[in-house]
Amino acid sequence: MSSAGAAQVTTDRVRVRAPGKVNLSLRVGRPRADGYHPLSTVFQAVSVYEEVVATAADDLTLTAQGPGAEQVPLDDTNLAVRAARALARYAGVEDGVHLHLVKGVPVAGGMAGGSADAAATLVACDELWGTGLAREELTSLAATLGADVPFALLGHTAVGTGRGDLLTPAMSRGEFCWAFAVQDEGLSTPAVFGAFDALHGYQPQPSGGAPVERDDEVDLMHALRAGDPVALGAALHNDLEPAAVTLAPRLSRPLAVAREAGALGVVLSGSGPTVAALARSPQHA
Numbered sequence: 591m592s593s594a595g596a597a598q599v600t601t602d603r604v605r606v607r608a609p610g611k612v613n614l615s616l617r618v619g620r621p622r623a624d625g626y627h628p629l630s631t632v633f634q635a636v637s638v639y640e641e642v643v644a645t646a647a648d649d650l651t652l653t654a655q656g657p658g659a660e661q662v663p664l665d666d667t668n669l670a671v672r673a674a675r676a677l678a679r680y681a682g683v684e685d686g687v688h689l690h691l692v693k694g695v696p697v698a699g700g701m702a703g704g705s706a707d708a709a710a711t712l713v714a715c716d717e718l719w720g721t722g723l724a725r726e727e728l729t730s731l732a733a734t735l736g737a738d739v740p741f742a743l744l745g746h747t748a749v750g751t752g753r754g755d756l757l758t759p760a761m762s763r764g765e766f767c768w769a770f771a772v773q774d775e776g777l778s779t780p781a782v783f784g785a786f787d788a789l790h791g792y793q794p795q796p797s798g799g800a801p802v803e804r805d806d807e808v809d810l811m812h813a814l815r816a817g818d819p820v821a822l823g824a825a826l827h828n829d830l831e832p833a834a835v836t837l838a839p840r841l842s843r844p845l846a847v848a849r850e851a852g853a854l855g856v857v858l859s860g861s862g863p864t865v866a867a868l869a870r871s872p873q874h875a
């Protein structure tokens with residue numbers, strides 16, 4: 591499964607998985623008045639998952655387990671809590687829920703683990719509370735929570751425009767093998783976008799940032815349709831990579847190690863700091 595969807599239900603408990611992602615291409619424009627950047631990106635879900643177990647409760651509470659769980663805030667700032675509150679508000683639900691997160695995606699790694707928690711929480715609470723929202727309603731709620739949350743609901747492969755939240759599904763064949771170099775310390779997404787602006791001398795545009803000049807990603811799309819890892823490796827691209835390396839110079843090492851190990855392509859995942867290396871086979875990965 592590579593989207594947040596199939597819920598496993600018992601009477602008062604729902605379990606939903608949602609995938610992390612890698613941006614195969616990420617092109618970033620000048621910031622808009624609200625500070626967000628117009629993007630043109632190609633997302634692909636990867637088989638690294640977040641799991642959310644939602645249990646009926648009187649209040650709204652949260653626990654987390656798994657690698658890096660101690661770094662996850664358990665208060666109202668957590669995206670899963672915000673997702674549950676947003677759904678309750680929208681659907682007029684007064685029930686509570688206990689959310690338990692089983693972290694599989696690196697925390698603050700640029701692979702949208704928090705967004706996957708939010709997407710899985712929307713699906714789980716929708717089932718638990720019997721609110722039965724349409725997919726479009728869940729997607730609209732997802733977009734209010736963060737730019738990457740709609741993709742975590744949709745999964746598979748998609749082109750993202752706008753803030754990355756306007757999605758068009760894309761075709762991808764076969765299987766690609768990745769090795770992810772996870773870092774001990776995360777990078778803040780706003781800080782990386784800020785460093786990107788500083789590198790380019792960009793200021794927020796009062797009139798709203800123009801859409802990013804679209805590269806139609808002909809080579810990338812062809813590589814995906816053909817299931818061709820060599821062509822995909824050559825087409826990987828991330829405009830945020832120089833900014834992330836400026837903030838975290840230590841990233842140049844995993845980037846270089848992956849290239850020396852014969853990766854078909856190496857790219858920073860999202861705003862980093864996870865480095866994604868495309869391998870020839872599971873053994874090579």
Ligand code: C5P
Pocket residue numbers: 625626627628629735736737738752753754779780783
């Ligand atoms: O939407 P999300 O909460 O994931 O975004 C986190 C931050 O990343 C935003 O506050 C913004 O600073 C930056 N961002 C951006 N342009 C985007 C997506 C995110 O500048 N398209």
